[in-house]
Amino acid sequence: xxxxxxxxxxxxxxxxxxxxxxxxxxxxxxxxxxxxxxxxxxxxxxxxxxxxxxxxxxxxxxxxxxxxxxxxxxxxxxxxxxxxxxxxxxxxxxxxxxxxxxxxxxxxxxxxxxxxxxxxxxxxxxxxxxxxxxxxxxxxxxxxxxxxxxxxxxxxxxxxxxxxxxxxxxxxxxxxxxxxxxxxxxxxxxxxxxxxxxxxxxxxxxxxxxxxxxxxxxxxxxxxxxxxxxxxxxxxxxxxxxxxxxxxxxxxxxxxxxxxxxxxxxxxxxxxxxxxxxxxxxxxxxxxxxxxxxxxxxxxxxxxxxxxxxxxxxxxxxxxxxxxxxxxxxxxxxxxxxxxxxxxxxxxxxxxxxxxxxxxxxxxxxxxxxxxxxxxxxxxxxxxxxxxxxxxxxxxxxxxxxxxxxxxxxxxxxxxxxxxxxxxxxxxxxxxxxxxxxxxxxxx
Amino acid sequence: xxxxxxxxxxxxxxxxxxxxxxxxxxxxxxxxxxxxxxxxxxxxxxxxxxxxxxxxxxxxxxxxxxxxxxxxxxxxxxxxxxxxxxxxxxxxxxxxxxxxxxxxxxxxxxxxxxxxxxxxxxxxxxxxxxxxxxxxxxxxxxxxxxxxxxxxxxxxxxxxxxxxxxxxxxxxxxxxxxxxxxxxxxxxxxxxxxxxxxxxxxxxxxxxxxxxxxxxxxxxxxxxxxxxxxxxxxxxxxxxxxxxxxxxxxxxxxxxxxxxxxxxxxxxxxxxxxxxxxxxxxxxxxxxxxxxxxxxxxxxxxxxxx
Numbered sequence: 001x002x003x004x005x006x007x008x009x010x011x012x013x014x015x016x017x018x019x020x021x022x023x024x025x026x027x028x029x030x031x032x033x034x035x036x037x038x039x040x041x042x043x044x045x046x047x048x049x050x051x052x053x054x055x056x057x058x059x060x061x062x063x064x065x066x067x068x069x070x071x072x073x074x075x076x077x078x079x080x081x082x083x084x085x086x087x088x089x090x091x092x093x094x095x096x097x098x099x100x101x102x103x104x105x106x107x108x109x110x111x112x113x114x115x116x117x118x119x120x121x122x123x124x125x126x127x128x129x130x131x132x133x134x135x136x137x138x139x140x141x142x143x144x145x146x147x148x149x150x151x152x153x154x155x156x157x158x159x160x161x162x163x164x165x166x167x168x169x170x171x172x173x174x175x176x177x178x179x180x181x182x183x184x185x186x187x188x189x190x191x192x193x194x195x196x197x198x199x200x201x202x203x204x205x206x207x208x209x210x211x212x213x214x215x216x217x218x219x220x221x222x223x224x225x226x227x228x229x230x231x232x233x234x235x236x237x238x239x240x241x242x243x244x245x246x247x248x249x250x251x252x253x254x255x256x257x258x259x260x261x262x263x264x265x266x267x268x269x270x271x272x273x274x275x276x277x278x279x280x281x282x283x284x285x286x287x288x289x290x291x292x293x294x295x296x297x298x299x300x301x302x303x304x305x306x307x308x309x310x311x312x313x314x315x316x317x318x319x320x321x322x323x324x325x326x327x328x329x330x331x332x333x334x335x336x337x338x339x340x341x342x343x344x345x346x347x348x349x350x351x352x353x354x355x356x357x358x359x360x361x362x363x364x365x366x367x368x369x370x371x372x373x374x375x376x377x378x379x380x381x382x383x384x385x386x387x388x389x390x391x392x393x394x395x396x397x398x399x400x401x402x403x404x405x406x407x408x409x410x411x412x413x414x415x416x417x418x419x420x421x422x423x424x425x426x427x428x429x430x431x432x433x434x435x436x437x438x439x440x441x442x443x444x
Numbered sequence: 445x446x447x448x449x450x451x452x453x454x455x456x457x458x459x460x461x462x463x464x465x466x467x468x469x470x471x472x473x474x475x476x477x478x479x480x481x482x483x484x485x486x487x488x489x490x491x492x493x494x495x496x497x498x499x500x501x502x503x504x505x506x507x508x509x510x511x512x513x514x515x516x517x518x519x520x521x522x523x524x525x526x527x528x529x530x531x532x533x534x535x536x537x538x539x540x541x542x543x544x545x546x547x548x549x550x551x552x553x554x555x556x557x558x559x560x561x562x563x564x565x566x567x568x569x570x571x572x573x574x575x576x577x578x579x580x581x582x583x584x585x586x587x588x589x590x591x592x593x594x595x596x597x598x599x600x601x602x603x604x605x606x607x608x609x610x611x612x613x614x615x616x617x618x619x620x621x622x623x624x625x626x627x628x629x630x631x632x633x634x635x636x637x638x639x640x641x642x643x644x645x646x647x648x649x650x651x652x653x654x655x656x657x658x659x660x661x662x663x664x665x666x667x668x669x670x671x672x673x674x675x676x677x678x679x680x681x682x683x684x685x686x687x688x689x690x691x692x693x694x695x696x697x698x699x700x701x702x703x704x705x706x707x708x709x710x711x712x713x714x715x716x717x718x719x720x721x722x723x724x725x726x727x728x729x730x731x732x733x734x735x736x737x738x739x740x741x742x743x744x745x746x747x748x749x750x
Contacts, residue, residue, distance in 0.1 A: 097712055100501050101717075122499060122502050264606075264696075265602060265603035265606040269606045405714065406709070406714050409709075416696045416697045443499070
C-alpha cells in the first residue's frame, strides 16, 4: 500500500500559478501564527540586495565544496550573498534548535530524516511546493521526494540517497580460501554459517563478522520489512511487532555466543570509532553493515578490496529501502523564501553545482544530475551507484515521525542491554515500544 | 578607633557624599550587567520553563507541576541519579585523599618542588577538556595503552570504556587524576601551619603519625572543608568527560549517564526543554542540599585556628 504522492504528480503549471497567487495566504500563515515562528517573507524575488544564511553539518571537504558552490551561485545572482555556516553533526542540531527557538534560524538548512518531522510538525519549515517557479521538483526521484513530504506538503527536498549494504573484505575471504556468497540468494542462516567458518579459519586473528544489527534503526527496519512489518506507520505511530525485534536480538545473541562475531565490547568501541576506525577498516572483521555511500571512506580507510553485498534474504520479501541521505529545507522564518528556494534549486538541479559537489552528499536524488555525473565517478563512487541500481527496494520508507528523533540512541541503549545480558530480549522489546510511543505521544 | 566606632562613622556618613561611591558604582556596573543578563535572567527564565512544556520551536505551554511529577516515575532519571551519586561519592574522597597525601609529601621541602607541583597540577588544567576525554577513550580501549601496559605484566585487559561494568570506573579515575587543584590548595594550607606546633609536638615526643593526626589534620580542616565543598559541586556538574567518552549517549547501557548529560539529552535530543529546565532546578536543589549538609556538619569537625 503506497501512500499517495500528491506533490509529485501535481503538474508544474499549477505550482507556478500557485506561486504567483501569493502563497502567504495559502497555508503557512495560520500555521505560523499558531506556532510563534514569525518573520517569514513573501514568495517573490527582491530587487534589493539580499543576504541568505545556509547551514549544514559535515566534514571540511564538504565545507570547501559547499562554499565553492555558494560562490558560483552568487556569481549567477549578483544581488544575493550567501553566508555559509557549518558544524559537526551533534553540535549542529543543538545549535539549530537554539536558533529556531530564538527566531534567528538560517534561511536554508540541511535536514536529516531523524529530525525532519520534528521541525516540519512544528511549522518551522516552508512547504516547497509553494516555491513554484523558483524550485523545480520534477527531476527528483519520486520515492525519495516522498520522504520529504507530510500530507503532500514538501517540507524538505532530498539531496541524495543511500541504501543499507553489507560490506565485505574480499581480500580476507581470499586469504582464508573462502568464496564470496551469492548475495542474490543467501539467507540469514547462510550468513551465520559463513561468519562462523571464517572465524574458525581465522584462528583468532580475525572475527568472522561485526555485530551487524540490532543496535541501529536501519537493521531493525530491514528485518521488520522482510517480514511484512514496519517500524513506523503512516500515521506516525510505532507499528513494530515486538516479537520481530525479539527475533532479531535473539539471532544476534546466538551469533555472539557462538563467537562468530565481535563481542559487545568491541561493538561499542566500533560505534565510537566510526566507519574509518571500526573493525572492518582495521582488518579485524570480514563483514559489516554500512550504507552504500560509505564505501569510499571504508576503502580509503582499510586499503582493502572492499565490496558491497545485498543483505541476507528472507522468503524473498525485499526489506531494503532508499533512505534520504539528507535534505535541504527552507526555514519558515526566512525573510527571503523565494531566494532561498532559488538557492536550493541551484544546489540540487544545476550541472554547475553538480560539478562542484559531486556525490559527497550521497547519490544525487536528481535523476538527470545522476546521469550527468555518471561518467565522472571514481571507482568507489561507481560501486555505490551500481549497488543502488542493483538494489530492489520494498515500499517507500516512512520517515521518523515527530517526537521520535531519539529512536536511534534508544535502540542502541536497549540493544546493548540485551547483548550485554542485562535485559531479556522480551523486556527490552517491550521497553523499546513503550518508550518510543511515549515520546511520540508527548508531542501530540 | 574601635570597630564599633568605625561602623557608627560609616553609618552616619550619607553614601552620596563620597565621590568614590559613584566611581564604585560605575566599576561594578559591568559585573551587575553580567549578573542580571547572563546569570539571573536565564535562571528566572529556566524556572518559568520548568513549569511548562516547551519544545524550543513553539511557545511554551504552562503545565503546572507536571514536569516535577514526571521525575518520580522517570526510570532513566533514577539511573542517572544513581550514576552521578556513585561518581561523586567515590571520586571526590579518593581525589581529596590523593591530593592531601601528595601535598604532605611535597611539603617536606624536596628538591624541585616547583617542578613536581606543576606536573601534578597539569591534569587539573586538562582534566575537563575535550582533548583529554578523547585521549582517555583511546588509552582505555581494547587495544589502548592501558591494556598494553597490563599485557607486559601478563594480564589480559578488556575494553574498559566499552564494558558497562567498568565504564564508570574509568571516568572516576579520570576525575581522581585531576587532583592537582585541591593539592595546590592543600599545599598552601600546610604552609600556613606554624612550625612551632610541630616543634612543640616533637619535644613532647609525638611520632610523625601522631604529629600528622594531631597537628596537621586539625589545623588543615578548614582547607579540607573548602576543597570538599568545591569538589562536590564540581563533580555533580560533570558533563564533558561522559559526553566525549560515551559519544554523547551516556552508554554503554546508560552506565555513564551523568545527570547533566541526561538533562542535555532531554533538552536538545528530545526537544524537551521544559522538562530539562525542571531537571536543572532539581540539580540545583541537590547541590544546595549537599552544600547545606556540608556546612551544618562542618560545625562538628572543622577547627578554625584560634
